[in-house]
Amino acid sequence: MSTPPGTTGHARPAPRPGPRAATSATSATSAAPPPGGHMVVCGGDALAHRLAVELADRYGQRVVVLVPSLLHGHGPRIAALAADPQRTVEVVEAGEIDEAALAAAGVERAAALALTSEDDQANLHAALRARRLNPDLRLVVRVFNRRLGRRVEQLLDRAVLARHPGLSAAALEASTTVLSASATATPALVAAALGGRSHALHIDGRLLRVAELDPGARPEGTELAVLAAPPHPGADPADHLLPDPGTVGADRPRAVLELLGRAEPPPRPRRRPALAGLPLADLFTPRLRWALAALTALVLALTTASWRLTGRPPLHAAWLVVLDVLGIADPAEDAGPTGKTLQIASAVAGMLLMPFLIALALEALGTFRTATALRRPPRNLSGHVVLVGLGRVGSRVLDRLRELDVPVVCVDRDPTAAGVARARTHDVPVVIGDATQDGVLDAAKAGRARALLALTSDDGTNLETALAARESDPRLRVVLRLFDDDFAGDIYRALRDSYPHAETRSRSVSFLAAPAFASAMMGRQVLGAIAVGREVLLVAALDTTANPHLSGRTVARAHRPGAWRILALDLAHPDRRSPDLADPYTTTPELLWNPDPARVLADGDRVVVATTREGLSHLTTGRTPAVGRQRPPHRHPGRPG
Known part of the structure; x- marks a missing residue:
């Protein structure tokens, strides 16, 4: 007998040897699997909750949600769907998506199964188990690594072809679908x-x-x-x-x-010669350029004076001046007052050359030390997009913005985030730090940006980041990634009323x-x-x-x-x-x-x-x-x- 809508069933995984037997089993009694033709959603995140609502309300389907916990994540909200008598939603709790849990959800008789976890390996493992239980099952798998997803998709489809050799290509494509929520x-x-x-x-x-x-x-x-x-x-x-x-x-x-x-197709990036990648602009800073120009002008002036006053040929006069500047010439004892004066001026120019060479060496040391580090935002940058959060969603958004040739500055508190290496590949400036702390958004030049995208996985961080950016520029366009429905609605109205001349958008990946x-x-x-x-x-x-x-x-x-x-x-x-x-x-x-x-x-x-x-x-x-x-x-x- 199936679990009535609005109740919660619990799957009891099969006992296993060792200490895992105690942790894999749940404490509630097992419920009978639902009748066939229903939809099964595996996951306890925002996408699983939204997908259950979509299937039940818009498509009128019977939905069984297999959640890892009813107390954490979106488990309480999914349980509330099952408690609503207007929705045909059932919930099965299982700490692990094994064959016992899939059987409790009725996968053998289900029409379709969606795996929404952010763990690619767990989703693919569950898809293989579900395909063994029901070769006719329509699978929808969330995979961030699309290359791996395509290969597993072909693997799963072979089981369908073995059962239905004459299946058309369109029907086969519908049997297994690999999707990326962020993409x-x-x-x-x-x-x-x-x-x-x-x-x-x-x-x-x-x-x-x-x-x-x-x-x-x-x-x-x-x-x-x-x-x-x-x-x-x-x-x-x-x-x-x-x-x-x-x-x-x-x-x-x-x-x-x-x-x-x-x-x-997008053009493939061409490999640049090794010398082309040298950071010459950072090596010769504006101050060093001015110093080098002044020193060169002084040497030219001394060469001209030596040529005019001593009558030597121009090239010979230049050679003597350079020797004097470098301090490797003999004293001009036989020269007249003019020659001695020129040698003293050249020696003074040589004294100016030494600090320049030391400064150049120090600049080179700092430049090449950070040549492989993250690029900093240019001082005169404006009209760019500030992207806060370089997780899975932020990485995809960064790729898209670079395809559109939009200047971007990224901000993330974690230097090992998924998108930091991608930002380095795109040669995009990155500021490592908490966007809610003072000075971080200023370093990203948020006050001169055209828009700010707050895409971290924390609602509070996204909101605080948006408010801090609005203080820099009240007209700044802000896009927030928010998870909570009621919170998002209240925040949108508050920001709209507080900044009527600025545009605010709240978007949810799920x-x-x-x-x-x-x-x-x-x-x-x-x-x-x-x-x-x-x-x-x-x-x-x-x-x-x-x-x-x-x-x-x-x-x-x-x-x-x-x-x-x-x-x-x-x-x-x-x-x-x-x-x-x-x-x-x-x-x-x-x-x-x-x-x-x-x-x-x-x-x-x-x-x-x-x-x-x-x-x-x-x-x-x-x-x-x-x-x-x-x-x-x-x-x-x-x-x-």
């Missing part, structure tokens, strides 16, 4: 920091750019859809998303999705990544998340088969303002379709962008749509979406979890 959230975080700067998505080898256009401005490429327009006074703020194209003219500001040319994970569990593919103001839109690939909102309708009739809009139609045969349209370097184009509005969609077609979170769940489940004021209440997308 999924990075475009939205970067777009929030850069403001009106567009960010791009790679789909089918083409480049889709999201641009905010001023009134009267035209997009550079082919306009695919108007993603957002300013809402009318008194209207629901979400009604301005995906409006009817006929209601938005070019005389109004708007956010559009435009199609550009094919994506080019909030931005959860739709991609949920869609993959449902067998769909989310190609990207787009931050439009405080809202989030998704670009997804969907099959039209038996979908009442798509199949049998024309492209024009399939569009639903405020919910979704069709961007492209896949022309390839289902057996030859590319399994991953998000591959930035697809060689064979397959999509027909901006299809004819009169074209009728048939079963078996695959379309690419821009959709809201609610719209994607309605397209997946087939239910009729509620738009405008009838839309069910939901938390503000800017409130992260």
Whole structure:
């Protein structure tokens, strides 16, 4: 008998020899596994909590969450989901994701399993165990190391091919999906920091750019859809998303999705010669340059005087002056007053040369000692982005900012953080220190920055960093990574009221990544998340088969303002379709962008749509979406979890 919704079950792992038997077992009684066809989420972090909400509320699925602890992390919040009678969520507590724990969650009969832990090895180990228990299980694995993830993905798919030899490539791709939460959230975080700067998505080898256009401005490429327009006074703020194209003219500001040319692979960094990497600019500081210039001018003046007064040839006069400056010439006993005076002046110049050589040696010692250390921010730097926190998310954001050629200064208290070595590779200035302490943000030139991204894993640190930066520049654009919903909402309103002329954005990696994970569990593919103001839109690939909102309708009739809009139609045969349209370097184009509005969609077609979170769940489940004021209440997308 299954555990009723709202209760908590506990998995008792099988006893093992040695002292681990006592630590691996839980103290509660074992619960019967749930019936089949449900969704299993393994994890006790913010992504697991958000994913359970997404699956239960937006997709109407029965969810079993396998948490390591109900008392720590997001365990209490996940337990609160199970206690809500309006949600079909069950919780199983297990200290280790072994076969006993997976069996208690009903993996043998589940439709899909998501592994959301930040430990790549633990996720992959659990995925292999789950595949043995249920070869037909749809797996969604969170992996930061994408190269390792792809190889394990191929390994897991071989078990599916062994069971179903005739499986199509698209169906095989849906059986195992490897995702990175940080990579999924990075475009939205970067777009929030850069403001009106567009960010791009790679789909089918083409480049889709999201641009905010001023009134009267035209997009550079082919306009695919108007993603957002300013809402009318008194209207629901979400009604301005995906409006009817006929209601938005070019005389109004708007956010559009435009199609550009094919994506080019990023250029490989060229190896520089060994001498090209010498820090000559640091070796010859401005003061040493001025001293060297003055000394050179003095030697030239003495050479000219010797040439004019003694009548010697210019080169010979220069040679004698240099010898005198270096102090290796004999006294000019036979010379007249003029020659003796010149020799004294040259000796004085030689005395000036020695301090210069000593200063140059000291500068060289300090420069080469720090040549392999982290680069410091230049003194005259301005208009850059200050990135606080170089963890997994910060590393991805740093890569994206460098791809956009945006100047960055990084701040982290840990010199061994994951992104410090990456910052050194990009030759990006790094300040090691606590951003909440005095002088650290000043060293990062936050007062002259265009934006600040606070992406540490601590809400208090991110908030304190943002407040300290605002004291330097009240108009500074700030993007906060916050985990607590209520805290984020209160902070956003307080910052908005305190600094009405500055822009504040609160973003959550779990909030931005959860739709991609949920869609993959449902067998769909989310190609990207787009931050439009405080809202989030998704670009997804969907099959039209038996979908009442798509199949049998024309492209024009399939569009639903405020919910979704069709961007492209896949022309390839289902057996030859590319399994991953998000591959930035697809060689064979397959999509027909901006299809004819009169074209009728048939079963078996695959379309690419821009959709809201609610719209994607309605397209997946087939239910009729509620738009405008009838839309069910939901938390503000800017409130992260």
